[in-house]
Amino acid sequence: MPAAMLWLLTLVRIRTALDRERAPVLRATFFAALACTLFIPAVYNAADPILGGRNHVGLALVIAIMVSFWQFHTATVLAAISGQVRRRHHLVRGRLALALAGTCVVAGFFSSRVDVTNQNLPLAYGSQPGMQVFLWMGSAFIIWVCADAALTCFRFLPRMRSRTFKSGFGCFAAGCIFMALALGNRLLLGMLEASPAYGNPWLGVLNWSFAILETLAVILVSIGLVLPRFRESLGLLRRNIRSRWLMVLMTPVWRRSSTQRKYLLRNRWTPLLDPVARRVTGHLQRRVVEVRDAQLRGLTLLPRDRVLVNQAEQLLQGH
Template sequence: MIQTLVATLMWALVASLLIFRRKRTDRSITRAAFTIAIAMTLNVDGIYTAVDPLLGGTNIATLIADALLMVGLFFLGRGVMKTGEYRPRLVRAAVSTPVLLVALLAITAAFLFIDRGPTTTQFMNDFGAQPATTAYSIITFVYGGIVIAAMLTLAARRYRHSAGVQRLPAALLTLGSAFGVALCLAVIVMDIAHVTGRLGFLHAVQPAYGPLSLLTFLFLCAGFAAQPAVRRAQHYLRDKRTAALAAQLESLWNRATQVRPGLSQADPLAASTEDPEGHLHRVIVEIRDAMIDPRITFDISAEDRDLLQRA
């Protein structure tokens, strides 16, 4: 059930990113979401039991899903790092290509030493007592924990340096990353408990896995979806306020261009095709030109002067 919810969240994130970020030149976040969505889909029991037999029925699908998850986290970390100027050396190292390649080679080598049975949807429960399986899982989640911790550092800093509604995506990403680090630590603890035979401790920690997994993906998906949504909302509100200011200045602008014709009269076609901010800028410039031109007399009231200053 948890796997299905997580996969659904990831595909919803992919859809939202394709809609809201389609004009962005950097596609790291979209690639990351798509890759992780495939990985999470492979972990859905019904899909896993259908795909793994096609690959030989020896749980190769587990290795593919975990490798895709690591690649997706790599793209995710790179995407978060590119959105800001703060890029400490440890963060750059954590999301570097060499670290990813070493981690992928390490889990592949460990996977080959696992005595794997036929297809099972309980891979760690069935084979977690083997040292090779423990090494495989720990490497996977140590890498994931390092990348998510790097994301946590960047998201927390962005939250501190943001204001207003811009803090919302950063807050969601910070929470998601914090839950993600806790999830990785919980899995590593369970792996060690399993291989050392401390099953009581394993069963005590195990109930935390589902909620932590769901909370991690829920807040991360919400954070990444909120970023373009907030930008679009702010852009819409800015355009609306810009148009309102231009409308309030229109009568003053008409008076100004009557006594001192500007570029709007010389080239009305160019003026009509400008964006709202470009139009407002032209209005302000032409009013101010009329105010400072010594050849004409153009006085405005204190109220109009305040409106011009706000614009």
């Protein structure tokens, strides 16, 4: 379920790929979806032999998770911090943390003997020093990113006026906290499984709670990313519908203003289909211009028509 949600979120945001401010979210969701997909046992076991059968999929999975959280951190900084100096400071700090943690993760992995494919690296190879560096540095980086992103969101909340944006940032921060808890759950589970007291009663609780924490984290982060754009999309939808309705209401006065074809800006064969046309704003603006032009030539507008034209002009001006 988390992988499917993240792939869907990636597809929804793919049009932001070239937007400098919004592209980090797209990259974050892509790498998170990739990591969740690789974490599926069937995918992990099928892909690892292709890469040599030495758990290289596990390395790719951890790197994908780290890059994903780094991009989430970048997106949070870009959205919450407006000052260029502070923003640059946070971004540089994130890059340095990723470089340090990534170097340790790669070095720890290749210094360990992980010859047999096993999705549960902490349990199978956690006793090796290199694998401990691999696991703990990757986990520490992700937990730091989650904590820093959540703290940045909570600091930014009091300055936000829009309830939609507040809810979105709050959900994102809560999702980061749940993700940190899920990762801590996984680390604790690995430690207990590797301990002599393998029959610890907490193992069952940790096993089923991990899936819940992970799912909650993905859901909350997804909601947090969608909510701020939902209000904008809803506003655009309302504007689109109102533009089309105004075009329908303006049709009689527009037809009276367009009796002389030589004054039309464009001789269209199907003017009555304009309300359902694709570029409704352009058609509405053209009709307003043609009506105003007819007024200059002596056309008298009825009070109702005058109100409609004024409303159309205000809508086109963004009011």
